[in-house]
Amino acid sequence: MKKVVKIYIVFFLLFASLGKAWCQKQYKKVLEASFESGPLISNGQPWADAIKDLVSYHAIDIRLGWRKNTNSFYGQLYRYPVFGVGLSTTLPYQSEIGRPQGVYWFFDIPFKEFSTSRKLNLSYFGHLGLGFNLNPYDSLDNPLNRYIGSELNSYIHLGLKLNYAITEQTQLFSMIGLKHFSNGSTKKPNAGINLIPVSIGVRYNFDKREEPIPELWERPELLRSGYWSTAFYFGSKNYEVGEPSYFRGGVNLTYLWEKSYKYRYGVGLDVFFAPGLKDRSGQDEVTFWDQTSIAAVGSWEWKLTEKLYIPVGFGVYLHRNEENQEFTWFYERVGLRYSLTDQLFTGIQIKAHKLKADFFEFTVGYSFK
Incomplete structure (x- = not known):
């Protein structure tokens, strides 16, 4: 019951922020869907190598994001990044690790200001949230899994993303990075599950075109003193x-x-x-x-x-x-x-x-x- 309550709280907080941004015209909205696959990283222990050989990782992600299209200092400083919330779910259930899922907040920051007139756009991303539905270590029922001792864990995914524009509203993309599940030693064992997934997906922009954004007219005061x-x-x-x-x-x-x-x-x-x-x-x-x-x-x-x-x-x-x-x-x-x-x-x-x-x-x- 406590696990369900925690998941609902995280869902509520994340999607409350989504609802606020989604209803405001000053934000451009995007929808993304992706499929990912990649290896589980062993820590070199015999039990870890055994799990690596038994487990195959495939998952899908759905993300709803927003990008502020009015002039703001930090928006321009970071080339108008996308923020949002997402849901990740592993496709097959595997007795060793369960079906890891995650609900998370994300940022997607371009290296150059995103433009549909440029076919390729490179960015870096971070997904931070709550991982759940894992099958943790149990001395009788699941003794092999010494990676994770709890069903609820932190969910972290960091990496690089390459977008390819097809139309003004549609882009294909690919991502590569490191995905990590850990409970921060709240319940041992906690070696942590580490994956290196490669993703392919599609992004849909609800706005038909990019409006030109004027140059920043004023910088906020920088607090120079400590x-x-x-x-x-x-x-x-x-x-x-x-x-x-x-x-x-x-x-x-x-x-x-x-x-x-x-x-x-x-x-x-x-x-x-x-x-x-x-x-x-x-x-x-x-x-x-x-x-x-x-x-x-x-x-x-x-x-x-x-x-x-x-x-x-x-x-x-x-x-x-x-x-x-x-x-x-x-x-x-x-x-x-x-x-x-x-x-x-x-x-x-x-x-x-x-x-x-x-x-x-x-x-x-x-x-x-």
């Missing part, structure tokens, strides 16, 4: 297969500089909390310090729109505890955030050690000078 940003992280982590999951959280303080319209840079401090060590380890004496880690972190933020941005971080531990599965002296972070106001933001990131998930960071934060 400012402070604080964030609070909330999540859960499963440390061992078959054992309970425990709360993971943290707090961050970063000083950021807005050096360009696309990027922000910063340096800060992370403090992480991993309670439950006494239950997990069986130790009689556990201190607060044993369940706490501290790190210096460098931050980079990629602004996609006035409100939406991708935070990236690289942290170096000043203090860590390997019993909290902090196995390396550094970690990585990447995610998606949305500015609710000029000061308040929310989002989700994944923290990882050498690209191996530590936990999902559900985030709320506040910026101030």
